[in-house]
Amino acid sequence: VNSARNAAFGVTGFLTLSIVILEYLLITGHYQTQYVYEVSNRAAPLFYRVTALWGGQDGSLLFWSWLMSLFTAMVLFKNWGSMRILMPYVIGVNQVVVAFFAGLVVFVANPFVQMEFFPPDGAGLNPLLRHWGMAIHPPVLYVGFVAFVIPYAFAIAALITKQTGDLWIRTTRRWSLTAWLFLSLGILLGGWWAYDVLGWGGYWGWDPVENASLIPWLVGTPFLHSVMMQENRGMLKRWNMALIILTFALIIEGTFLTRSGVISSVHTFAQSAIGPLFLIFMVVMFSFSLYMFISRWDILKSENELDSLFSRESFFLMNNLVFLGLAVVVWWGTHFPLFSEAIVGERIVVGPPFFEQSTAPLWAAILLLMGIAPLIPWRRASVKKLWGSLMWPAIFGLVVVALLYFVFNIQIIGALFGFWLCAFTLAVTILEYWRGANARHRSRDESYPVALWRLIGRNHRRYGGYLIHIGVVLVAIGVVGSRAYQVETQRNLAIGESMTISSPVIGSYELTYQGLRDGQSPDDRIITEAVLAVSHNGRPAGTLIPNREYFVVQQQPMTIPDKRSTLADDLYVILAGWEGGGETATFKAYINPLVNWLWIGGVVFILGTIVAAWPTEQEQRQQATDKVAVPASTAPIS
Amino acid sequence: MPNIGYVAVVLALVLSVYAAVVAVVGAQRRIPNW
Numbered sequence: 001v002n003s004a005r006n007a008a009f010g011v012t013g014f015l016t017l018s019i020v021i022l023e024y025l026l027i028t029g030h031y032q033t034q035y036v037y038e039v040s041n042r043a044a045p046l047f048y049r050v051t052a053l054w055g056g057q058d059g060s061l062l063f064w065s066w067l068m069s070l071f072t073a074m075v076l077f078k079n080w081g082s083m084r085i086l087m088p089y090v091i092g093v094n095q096v097v098v099a100f101f102a103g104l105v106v107f108v109a110n111p112f113v114q115m116e117f118f119p120p121d122g123a124g125l126n127p128l129l130r131h132w133g134m135a136i137h138p139p140v141l142y143v144g145f146v147a148f149v150i151p152y153a154f155a156i157a158a159l160i161t162k163q164t165g166d167l168w169i170r171t172t173r174r175w176s177l178t179a180w181l182f183l184s185l186g187i188l189l190g191g192w193w194a195y196d197v198l199g200w201g202g203y204w205g206w207d208p209v210e211n212a213s214l215i216p217w218l219v220g221t222p223f224l225h226s227v228m229m230q231e232n233r234g235m236l237k238r239w240n241m242a243l244i245i246l247t248f249a250l251i252i253e254g255t256f257l258t259r260s261g262v263i264s265s266v267h268t269f270a271q272s273a274i275g276p277l278f279l280i281f282m283v284v285m286f287s288f289s290l291y292m293f294i295s296r297w298d299i300l301k302s303e304n305e306l307d308s309l310f311s312r313e314s315f316f317l318m319n320n321l322v323f324l325g326l327a328v329v330v331w332w333g334t335h336f337p338l339f340s341e342a343i344v345g346e347r348i349v350v351g352p353p354f355f356e357q358s359t360a361p362l363w364a365a366i367l368l369l370m371g372i373a374p375l376i377p378w379r380r381a382s383v384k385k386l387w388g389s390l391m392w393p394a395i396f397g398l399v400v401v402a403l404l405y406f407v408f409n410i411q412i413i414g415a416l417f418g419f420w421l422c423a424f425t426l427a428v429t430i431l432e433y434w435r436g437a438n439a440r441h442r443s444r445d446e447s448y449p450v451a452l453w454r455l456i457g458r459n460h461r462r463y464g465g466y467l468i469h470i471g472v473v474l475v476a477i478g479v480v481g482s483r484a485y486q487v488e489t490q491r492n493l494a495i496g497e498s499m500t501i502s503s504p505v506i507g508s509y510e511l512t513y514q515g516l517r518d519g520q521s522p523d524d525r526i527i528t529e530a531v532l533a534v535s536h537n538g539r540p541a542g543t544l545i546p547n548r549e550y551f552v553v554q555q556q557p558m559t560i561p562d563k564r565s566t567l568a569d570d571l572y573v574i575l576a577g578w579e580g581g582g583e584t585a586t587f588k589a590y591i592n593p594l595v596n597w598l599w600i601g602g603v604v605f606i607l608g609t610i611v612a613a614w615p616t617e618q619e620q621r622q623q624a625t626d627k628v629a630v631p632a633s634t635a636p637i638s
Numbered sequence: 639m640p641n642i643g644y645v646a647v648v649l650a651l652v653l654s655v656y657a658a659v660v661a662v663v664g665a666q667r668r669i670p671n672w
Contacts, residue, residue, distance in 0.1 A: 004661035008657045015647065089665065095654040
């Protein structure tokens with residue numbers, strides 16, 4: 001087994017070497033290497049030469065294998081002494097996955113293939129990907145995907161060794177959280193990039209590739225919640241096992257979908273031979289996991305029964321079911337073209353309306369559960385007490401809704417209900433902080449800021465979790481505002497002419513076209529900018545300069561929007577086209593109310609996850625003693 | 639140079655298969671009755 005560990009370290013070493021070499025080829029511009037030729041060129045700045053490593057399929061698969069082997073090495077390094085029984089199988093599972101990806105690189109997607117001649121310059125990176133958000137979005141998402149292999153490997157190891165207590169969960173909690181953090185961040189970055197670059201006024205298009213990253217998230221999130229049940233009450237063991245297996249299977253399946261070209265998408269990367277291989281790997285991994293799961297069914301029995309329908313346990317269960325419901329709906333919608341083709345012979349694509357209508361009630365249910373669950377104690381709750389603590393947040397929500405209705409003119413029922421949920425959940429969560437801090441303030445005579453700080457410091461998991469909840473509420477505010485009240489208009493303007501776009505909630509903007517001009521072009525682009533003077537409700541509000549970038553080498557234009565962002569809304573303008581050298585031009589304008597809360601919420605969300613994953617002082621001490629104690633008391637295995 | 643990169647990935651593949659097999663076989667042989 002020691003030899004296996006050394007071999008695993010060796011794998012990491014060799015993959016690191018090949019990554020370094022590929023980076024070297026990319027940076028120095030070795031265009032005889034076909035991959036380098038495809039994703040890079042002389043004019044590209046250093047940053048994009050480095051990130052071109054994952055700019056194409058071959059490189060990203062190599063990057064993926066490298067990450068996985070790196071994580072394996074980290075786990076081996078950290079947990080070798082304390083996890084003697086699980087470890088060999090953890091290595092086994094991890095290395096099988098690494099071997100599959102390395103095998104793909106070796107046999108199918110080799111980035112080191114040489115061409116017969118030495119071209120003077122490369123073809124250059126896809127222009128759409130030249131945005132710093134897009135440069136870091138793939139690796140962030142990959143880290144999220146790949147890091148889930150660690151809890152998965154531990155789960156399988158636990159099944160094989162029949163160690164089905166909460167050992168595997170406690171060991172991998174931080175891995176799961178980290179994976180989840182990166183997955184969430186990757187999804188957010190993807191949305192932000194779409195909003196910032198693609199120029200269609202939205203951030204989420206329910207595209208198969210987007211869904212492929214959302215579906216594992218929708219299964220991973222209940223996993224993070226339901227593991228608490230196993231740790232606290234020894235319940236839901238089967239459920240947790242099933243969730244982590246499913247999360248991992250969905251990650252592989254999502255990768256298969258987006259890489260194989262089975263479902264066409266606006267950003268399917270490549271259609272290649274790796275599709276069927278992925279499918280086979282997926283089926284093998286999943287069948288094996290399922291077999292292990294079923295064969296250990298009996299020892300995964302719950303230690304406790306559900307005491308009451310009105311308990312935190314049952315609310316966790318409901319949260320899980322709703323999340324899974326969402327996952328099923330999104331999965332079904334994403335795969336629907338496949339089913340319809342197989343059954344009626346025609347590809348029927350379901351669009352965003354399907355997803356929005358069918359998921360909206362479920363998202364609402366999640367917000368509601370998020371507001372109630374933290375207040376319910378384990379085992380059993382009294383309805384009377386619960387109502388006492390829920391009443392004020394509920395009333396607060398109603399006051400907010402009344403204010404929105406009468407003062408801000410918000411009258412769409414769905415939006416009002418959404419905002420009520422947000423206000424309610426926000427109030428509950430903030431009250432939780434207040435109660436904790438107030439108790440410390442009274443009993444220990446700490447000032448409020450100190451009390452709050454120490455409160456969070458003593459229980460990172462709980463209060464980090466609440467911070468995540470606040471982030472989710474802010475995201476929800478952004479989504480409800482921008483979905484319910486987005487306004488869109490398009491017009492052709494001559495120089496000096498104006499267009500007006502008005503929203504019942506935000507007021508109206510007047511845009512006056514002042515002409516086209518040539519922009520500064522840093523490398524191989526021709527940039528044409530349109531200048532628009534903006535006034536908001538009659539007052540001047542600066543200028544907006546949406547532009548059109550033309551990538552000479554790739555002969556591809558890109559439409560870059562410009563925005564006027566405030567906390568209340570975004571005015572988002574696109575230069576759709578022009579005639580007569582700019583005498584007239586066509587503009588598309590959107591008002592996206594509250595959309596910036598989505599990004600603010602995202603930041604809070606990420607912060608909350610970091611707090612939740614950060615070890616408390618107590619845990620740090622515990623870990624230090626673990627490390628000293630274990631090697632002394634047990635003989636090393638070999 | 640590119641060849642070294644390729645060979646490194648091939649070696650990584652071989653080692654990972656080796657690691658997976660040895661880990662599982664080793665674990666099953668040395669410690670009975672898990």
